[in-house]
Amino acid sequence: MSDVYQAIANSSVGNKILSSLNLPIPAILDRYAPDQTSFIKGDVIVGAAPGSKAITTVLATLKGATEANLHTLAGLAAEADVQKAAGTAGVSVSNYTANKEDSQRFKGLVFDATGVSNTAELRALYDFFHPLTRKLGSCGRVVIIGRIPENCSLEQRIAQRGLEGLIKSLGKEIKKASIANLIYVDDGAEAQVASPLHFFLSPKSAYVSGQAVRVGAADFAADGFNWKKPLTGKTALVTGAARGIGAAIAEVLARDGAKVIVLDIPPMAEDLKKVASQIGGIALEGDITAADAPTKISAAAMEHGGLDIIVHNAGVTRDKTMAGMPDKFWDMVIDINIGSEERINAQLLKDGSLKDGGRIVCVSSISGIAGNMGQTNYATSKAAVIGMVQGMAADLLGRNITINAVAPGFIETQMTAAIPFTIREAGRRMNSMSQGGQPVDVAETISFFSSPASQGMTGNIVRVCGQSLIGA
Numbered sequence: 001m002s003d004v005y006q007a008i009a010n011s012s013v014g015n016k017i018l019s020s021l022n023l024p025i026p027a028i029l030d031r032y033a034p035d036q037t038s039f040i041k042g043d044v045i046v047g048a049a050p051g052s053k054a055i056t057t058v059l060a061t062l063k064g065a066t067e068a069n070l071h072t073l074a075g076l077a078a079e080a081d082v083q084k085a086a087g088t089a090g091v092s093v094s095n096y097t098a099n100k101e102d103s104q105r106f107k108g109l110v111f112d113a114t115g116v117s118n119t120a121e122l123r124a125l126y127d128f129f130h131p132l133t134r135k136l137g138s139c140g141r142v143v144i145i146g147r148i149p150e151n152c153s154l155e156q157r158i159a160q161r162g163l164e165g166l167i168k169s170l171g172k173e174i175k176k177a178s179i180a181n182l183i184y185v186d187d188g189a190e191a192q193v194a195s196p197l198h199f200f201l202s203p204k205s206a207y208v209s210g211q212a213v214r215v216g217a218a219d220f221a222a223d224g225f226n227w228k229k230p231l232t233g234k235t236a237l238v239t240g241a242a243r244g245i246g247a248a249i250a251e252v253l254a255r256d257g258a259k260v261i262v263l264d265i266p267p268m269a270e271d272l273k274k275v276a277s278q279i280g281g282i283a284l285e286g287d288i289t290a291a292d293a294p295t296k297i298s299a300a301a302m303e304h305g306g307l308d309i310i311v312h313n314a315g316v317t318r319d320k321t322m323a324g325m326p327d328k329f330w331d332m333v334i335d336i337n338i339g340s341e342e343r344i345n346a347q348l349l350k351d352g353s354l355k356d357g358g359r360i361v362c363v364s365s366i367s368g369i370a371g372n373m374g375q376t377n378y379a380t381s382k383a384a385v386i387g388m389v390q391g392m393a394a395d396l397l398g399r400n401i402t403i404n405a406v407a408p409g410f411i412e413t414q415m416t417a418a419i420p421f422t423i424r425e426a427g428r429r430m431n432s433m434s435q436g437g438q439p440v441d442v443a444e445t446i447s448f449f450s451s452p453a454s455q456g457m458t459g460n461i462v463r464v465c466g467q468s469l470i471g472a
C-alpha cells in the first residue's frame with residue numbers, strides 16, 4: 001500500500017509546508033540492492049572500551065566492506081587497542097579527532113563495549129558517542145556490542161543491561177532514518193558477531209532499530225563465506241507465501257540462494273503459482289490447520305531432500321474485543337497462528353524432514369509484546385509464538401537447529417490496509433521512522449536468521465517496527 005503522506009513530505013513544496021508545521025517528515029529509507037558491492041558504504045568509526053574482546057572481529061568483518069573507510073576516535077582510552085586489533089585484522093584505521101566545526105559525516109558508529117565491567121566504565125560510551133552522534137549521516141548505523149547480561153557477574157550484568165537503555169534512546173535521537181542496535185555476545189563467541197554486524201550495518205536492517213540480539217558460541221567461520229548468496233544450497237519452506245510478507249520472504253530467500261517451497265491455501269492458488277514461478281520455486285497448496293498438514297509438508301520437504309529452513313509466516317487477524325468475540329474467531333486465530341506451527345514443528349523434528357543444522361523462523365507481532373485493543377485472540381497467539389521460540393531454543397541446540405522470531409510492527413500489506421483510516425495512520429506514524437515498514441524489511445530479517453552465519457543466534461525475538469512506540 002502506498003504512503004501518500006510520505007510522498008508529499010518528500011516533495012519540495014510538501015516538505016516546506018510540513019516542516020513549517022513541525023509535522024514528521026518520513027525519510028525514504030535506504031534499502032538493500034543486490035548489485036551493491038559493499039554492505040556498508042562511507043566512513044565508519046569504531047571504538048572500544050578498555051579490555052574489550054570483539055573489536056578484532058568487528059574490524060575483520062568491516063574489511064569485507066570494500067567501500068567503507070575506517071576510523072577510530074583519537075583520544076579514546078582504548079585507542080591503542082583498536083589500532084592493535086586493526087593490525088591483527090589487516091585493515092587500516094585512521095585516527096579522527098572530534099571537531100564540532102568540520103563537515104565530516106559517518107555512515108556507521110560501532111562501539112565494542114564487551115570490556116565494560118561496571119557502571120563507572122559505561123563512561124567510555126559517553127566519551128565515544130557524545131562527540132560523534134551529531135556526525136552520523138542519514139540512514140546511518142549505530143551498533144554497540146556488549147556481553148550477555150544474564151551470563152555476567154552481578155556488577156558487569158548491571159552495566160551491560162544498561163546498554164539496552166542507551167541503544168533505545170540513541171535510536172530515538174538520531175533521526176534521519178538512522179538505526180541503532182545492540183549485539184550481546186558471550187565470552188569466547190566473539191567471532192559469531194560477524195552475521196549480526198553485517199545485518200545491522202547494511203541497508204537490510206532499514207526498519208529494525210532499538211533491538212538487542214544475543215549471540216552464543218557456534219562453529220561458523222566467516223573466512224570465505226559467501227555473504228552475497230548466504231543461502232546457496234539450502235531448501236526453505238514459507239507458509240502463507242501467496243502475498244504480502246510471505247511472498248516477500250520467499251523472494252528474499254530465493255535471492256539469497258535458497259530453493260523455496262511456497263505454501264498457501266487453495267483459494268490463493270493463482271497468486272501462489274505466480275510467486276513460485278517468479279522465484280523458480282515450488283508451489284504447495286494446503287491449509288496449515290488441516291489434520292494432515294504436518295505430514296503433507298514433511299512429505300513435500302523430503303521430495304526435495306529435506307528442509308534447511310522453515311518460516312512460519314501464515315497468520316490471520318479476526319479482531320473483536322473479548323466481550324464481543326465469537327468463539328470461532330478465537331479458535332481460528334489460535335489454530336492458524338500458533339497451534340498449527342506447534343504441530344508442524346513436532347512432525348518435522350520427529351521425522352528429520354527439518355535437517356540438523358536447520359533454521360526455524362517464526363513471525364510474531366508487536367501485538368504479542370504490547371497487547372492491542374480488539375486483538376486478545378491475535379495477541380495471545382503471537383505471544384505464544386514467542387513462548388514457543390524461547391521454550392524450544394535450548395532443546396534444539398543439540399541438533400544445531402536454531403529457532404528465532406521476528407515481531408513486525410506496522411507493515412504495509414493487505415492486512416494493515418484493512419485497518420480503519422485513523423487507527424491505520426496512528427499505527428503507521430508512531431515509530432522513530434514515522435512510516436510503516438515494507439514486507440521486504442521483515443523478509444530481510446528472516447533471511448538473516450536463516451543464514452548459516454547466524455548459527456550462534458537462537459531464542460531471539462527481533463522487532464521489525466521502526467522502533468514503534470507501542471510496547472517499546
Ligand SMILES: NC(=O)c1ccc[n+]([C@@H]2O[C@H](COP(=O)([O-])OP(=O)(O)OC[C@H]3O[C@@H](n4cnc5c(N)ncnc54)[C@H](O)[C@@H]3O)[C@@H](O)[C@H]2O)c1
Nearest residue numbers: 240244245264265287288313314315365408410411413415
Ligand atoms: N502486516 C503487518 O503489519 C503485520 C504485523 C505484525 C505481524 N504480521 C504477521 O505477518 C504474517 C504475514 O502477514 P501479512 O500482512 O502478509 O498478511 P496477509 O493476510 O497479506 O498474508 C497472510 C497469508 O497467509 C495465508 N494463510 C492464512 N491462513 C492460512 C492457512 N490456514 N494455511 C495456509 N496459509 C494461510 C493467507 O492466505 C495469506 O496469503 C502474519 O503472521 C501476520 O500476523 C503482519
